[in-house]
Amino acid sequence: MELIKNTAMTSMELLRTKSEDEVYDYRLEVENFLAFFREESQYLDIDNVEYKSTGATTYITDYVFSNIAIEVEKINLSSTVFWEELCSGYLITFHPFYQDCEEVATDILKQLKKYYETIN
Numbered sequence: 001m002e003l004i005k006n007t008a009m010t011s012m013e014l015l016r017t018k019s020e021d022e023v024y025d026y027r028l029e030v031e032n033f034l035a036f037f038r039e040e041s042q043y044l045d046i047d048n049v050e051y052k053s054t055g056a057t058t059y060i061t062d063y064v065f066s067n068i069a070i071e072v073e074k075i076n077l078s079s080t081v082f083w084e085e086l087c088s089g090y091l092i093t094f095h096p097f098y099q100d101c102e103e104v105a106t107d108i109l110k111q112l113k114k115y116y117e118t119i120n
Contacts, residue, residue: 011086015115018082026082027112033075034105040064041102068094072101079108 015023043064072094080087090111092104
């Protein structure tokens with residue numbers, strides 16, 4: 001429990017070193033990523049029977065995974081720059097068997113919201 005407390009305090013300390021514009025820009029990037037992921041992820045669960053005869057399932061799935069992977073890479077780069085040495089807790093992983101994109105992006109937004117609540 002103490003480790004979690006110390007990590008949270010460290011996150012808040014790091015956030016205090018960021019300008020308002022830096023925090024706003026990063027929050028916007030995360031919100032845009034989350035909106036993108038929610039939109040694209042609706043295509044991850046395609047009815048195989050419906051598309052089997054056309055081969056569209058493979059195409060759509062490959063295309064969607066590729067798009068998501070590119071966006072995950074971008075948001076992880078932004079997270080690494082923004083969170084510095086604390087970035088590991090804010091990196092997103094995505095592959096067919098594990099999708100934490102939405103969960104991590106939402107956690108990031110919650111962390112930023114907590115920061116705004118403490119300064120206001």
